[in-house]
Amino acid sequence: MTEQEVRRYLRQMKDENSEQAFRGFYDLTYDRLFRIAHYYVRRGDWAQEIVLDVFMRLWEQRKKLPEVSNIEDYCFILTKNASLNYLEKEARHTDRNSGQLSEPAGRACSPEDTLISEELFARYVKALDRLPERCREVFIRVREEKQSYAQVAEELGISIKTVDAQLQKALARLREMLLR
Structure with a gap:
């Protein structure tokens, strides 16, 4: 945004x-x-x-x-x-x-x-x-929605290798942004 x-x-x-x-x-x-x-x-x-x-x-x-x-x-x-x-x-x-009464949760977080x-x-x-739009879309589908690489590739009309490359790109950028 x-x-x-x-x-x-x-x-x-x-x-x-x-x-x-x-x-x-x-x-x-x-x-x-x-x-x-x-x-x-x-x-x-x-x-x-x-x-x-x-x-x-x-x-x-x-x-x-x-x-x-x-x-x-x-x-x-x-x-x-x-x-x-x-x-x-x-x-x-x-x-x-x-x-x-609901059961108390195990260990409460501080x-x-x-x-x-x-x-x-x-x-x-x-x-x-x-993240760039395609990177974000691939990352969300694979990591959050738990779709397989093949599913994502088919739905987005890209190859499985492209899915893997976009996911690796997303992970690298996220790691970089989060560790700043």
């Missing part, structure tokens, strides 16, 4: 109440916000619902969005909080319906471990976003 493009969409959303600008902003940011939500809830249908709720909230706040200094981080935090709230709501609903994990994930999502 390019900062200049996002800022243009945000200004249009504020000044003109432009649904077309909102659609452009949506198209530019949906995949990234979906990955964030999916990281927390681990279910595609829940992640999709969460992201749609986040976009509703962003539309409602469109007048204030141009004032946000780092919209990328703002959207990350909105999506993370919405995901955690959704999980909490689902846990309460499940506990109420089961009539039992707040410091949680913060480090979330910061690392945020950096990963930003780095993934900065």
